[in-house]
Amino acid sequence: xxxxxxxPSWVICKSGxxxxxxxxxxxxxxxxxxxxxxxxxxxxxxxxxxxxxxxxTYEQGVEKDKFLINHASLTLSTLTVTSAHPEDSSFYICSxxxxxxxxxxxxxxxxxxxxxx
Amino acid sequence: xxxxEQDPGPLSVPEGAIVSLNCTYSNSAFQYFMxxxxxxxxxxxxxxxxxxxxxxxxxxxxxxxDKSSKYISLFIRDSQPSDSATYLCAMxxxxxxxxxxxxxxxxxx
Numbered sequence: 001x002x003x004x005x006x007x008p009s010w011v012i013c014k015s016g017x018x019x020x021x022x023x024x025x026x027x028x029x030x031x032x033x034x035x036x037x038x039x040x041x042x043x044x045x046x047x048x049x050x051x052x053x054x055x056x057t058y059e060q061g062v063e064k065d066k067f068l069i070n071h072a073s074l075t076l077s078t079l080t081v082t083s084a085h086p087e088d089s090s091f092y093i094c095s096x097x098x099x100x101x102x103x104x105x106x107x108x109x110x111x112x113x114x115x116x117x
Numbered sequence: 118x119x120x121x122e123q124d125p126g127p128l129s130v131p132e133g134a135i136v137s138l139n140c141t142y143s144n145s146a147f148q149y150f151m152x153x154x155x156x157x158x159x160x161x162x163x164x165x166x167x168x169x170x171x172x173x174x175x176x177x178x179x180x181x182x183d184k185s186s187k188y189i190s191l192f193i194r195d196s197q198p199s200d201s202a203t204y205l206c207a208m209x210x211x212x213x214x215x216x217x218x219x220x221x222x223x224x225x226x
Contacts, residue, residue: 006160044205091158107163111158
């Protein structure tokens with residue numbers, strides 16, 4: 001299957017600082033990438049849909065100014081958690097589709113565990 | 118009512134047993150059905166996907182979709198301790214995927 005690489009796999013930051021997470025599609029071009037958040041023992045919660053060359057589409061309740069998404073190329077999307085607070089500590093996962101043959105099949109990155117202290 | 122319902126478990130079975138994991142859904146517009154496996158602190162890994170009703174087999178895994186009943190299943194034959202993970206069903210019909218809550222599965226040696 002297609003490979004999606006996410007970096008870093010874990011990060012610890014101080015409250016009030018910003019953290020950037022990268023998501024790369026390694027062997028295909030992804031016009032659309034997705035960012036999820038996952039709490040312990042819970043399913044994936046879609047935060048936003050990242051579209052190459054345009055603004056991201058955020059899900060209801062997700063703060064656009066706090067979770068900045070940039071999709072500047074067909075292989076890279078970034079999520080920046082700005083002014084992070086302990087409640088932002090979570091597991092963040094990106095995914096991308098590999099069109100056109102497998103329309104909605106999504107491949108996931110390894111995830112990033114963010115801890116804000 | 119959630120769009121996708123999945124029993125969170127936990128489910129614990131002995132090694133070698135046949136495992137059945139299930140999801141129900143309410144949105145008849147869903148056309149694509151997937152199963153993902155997620156190990157602790159890792160991203161989900163695609164196991165199987167299908168677009169139609171019926172069965173699809175891949176090694177020890179069989180995915181089954183019954184659109185008339187809005188019910189999908191994943192069967193694991195000859196289960197191994199390495200199959201211990203959380204299994205997520207996912208489905209979609211337009212732009213987004215909707216995930217089940219995930220079932221935590223433990224295979225005991």
